[in-house]
Amino acid sequence: MDNSIHILVAEDDSDISQLLCSIIRKSGYVPQPAFSGTEALLYLEQRQWSMVLLDLMLPGMTGEELLKRIDGRRNGPVIIISAKGEQHTKVSALRGGADDFITKPFDIEEVSARIDSHLRRFAQIAQPIVPNVLQHNGLVLDRDAKSVTTDGIELALTAREYEILALLMSAPKKVFTKADLYESVWNEPFYGDVNTVNVHMSNLRSKLAKAAPGSEFIETVWGIGYRLMP
Template structure:
């Protein structure tokens, strides 16, 4: 069985070593990088299943790392940072991060969140009975190729944005509550964290809107979200 590789981008050597130890104890292979620039080089030239990323890094910051790697790679990115204000969390989620863990962190929580992200990525290996290509008007999503086009223009999405869009497109007439979206995509119990779902929906709308001037996702006030009428 092929090992799962995680890139750890953290400039503090003790914390980097600790994260690599947590991953090794969890059965994962890790690659340490001690600056944003070094992390980007590793991520560009080799394949990783997930990235653990600090924000305050020498060379490139964590935010700059996300902006540069997202057009090239879709693997989950979990940010671990002492910059744990709401604005910091929202910013990195908007940029393309998939999760945020504030420092200081709990070892077991880090491992659990890594496992959760990897489980969600595995969902994209859909069973044969599941429809692999979905379309709503000129919006087309292909699960096999992990591609989305709007108005025949390619749209680059994170793994989580892709999964939200696939859920909405699979049932285009259904209105999904934030709770339903969260439980389906995050695979966790919902604790009223509307902001997380709202940020990802906002990201989706922004990216789709840059490719086409159509509205693809409709807000049903007081309930949730659905695909707009074709």
């Protein structure tokens, strides 16, 4: 699972593009240059982007046209970086969906700060609000108390078992692959060590079965992974 922050840089001037990519790398993010509006559109269709830096005067497809094609539901903030600094241009871009407007020539530290600021704000907005108490089919997981009960009976879970169950209960309809579980719970890259996940999942299911005989809480979706029973 790639947790890197990828930023699309739509800028046709190679020197400015290199400078913006350098700023992005120094902040620990991953830049992807595009030197025309048409090329940028291809990248936008291929994946989701954490942010888009967009020049307005692009060959192939102008920045204004490209701005209309950027799906704000799939991609992060859009920052316009342009030499067209007239007030009506700024207002039009901001009303058209841009989140910020930086006029060329720009200050390197200001660009870096604005990128960080917008990414931080967007992450806070996009972060789903997960309640402290999760409930599903008689299971009650209390995040504050770090406890899990079923029909009033508290389960003695290990830290890993608790985190696996908390992840499943945070999105009851979602099917989590073994890679999802490993990388979220162990917070390490998954290299195919399915046995670790299998053992913890088996122990968790066994404890749930003992606490609530006859009930099944976790469903195996063959060939994909696990989710809570509907």
